[in-house]
Amino acid sequence: MIEWPATCRNRSERTLKARPDLVHKINEFTARVIDICKKYKKPIQIDQNYNMIGIKTWWADGEELYHFLMTQDENNLQVIPELGVINSLSERLVMFKFQVIGPKDKKDSILVY
């Protein structure tokens, strides 16, 4: 989940109806996220449903997600450190927390637990 810009977080749909400035900001932010996602080879699904916290994305490739998470600072994005993996055996979503612990050029810089 990529968090909205600070001023847009936790805004109900009712609030947004009365605040076109925030809607504009949310749309701009979404467009920026889409542009960043377009740089990756495998398709990335962006959840179309409005969420008060941010944008939910679905990744097909683990390495690309890893790169995205490691470059969130330079892209000026903040990702909530939680990820869900769909288990291909059980088809269930398995949730993990993560923490960036090292430099981006290393392969094990994200601790998942």
Place this chain on the structure above:
Amino acid sequence: MSNKIISIVGDLGELTPQNLSANLSARFDTLIVAGQHALHKQADYSCVNNAEQLDKLMRERAEKTTIIAPRNQYAKYVFYNKIECLPLFEDLDPYNFDPLDCSQQILALATACWIGSPVVALFDFMLEPKKETPALKAILKIYPNTVFLFVRLKKGNKITVFNDVTNLKQMDETEFSAFYNQHIKKK
């Protein structure tokens, strides 16, 4: 996922790529091996609960093999392909089954039973009276409607420890081939 016959290769270490006959290899519909078994590169799945073996397997695995590991070990490789987290073994919950505290061959067997197939064949299975054989027999009893085949490469004396298990048949490789051919014909 094929549900013809699931074959599991255990920890004994007698079966190797060198002595695996083409006849037998052709009859592995879905093959699950215990950890780093010599046949791991031919397997569809390799079940592992040893962190060191997991690291090795992730370096050496073949393209077709999916590694299956417990959640805490899998977490290290979340961003990698061809590795999955072990499913939750709901059927085994009442028996305090701990995927981290069993052998990798028992883990492979539990996975096969979780996937589900009317027939599960056990190859190269190590028997040991203290822990392994009781654990194996316990799982056989939990799945009374599954037919388990205990297959040895060569004909030998029947293992008496399975005398009280009604859903297990002991056979050698030739008998397994004949059983397989019959079973496939029935489908």
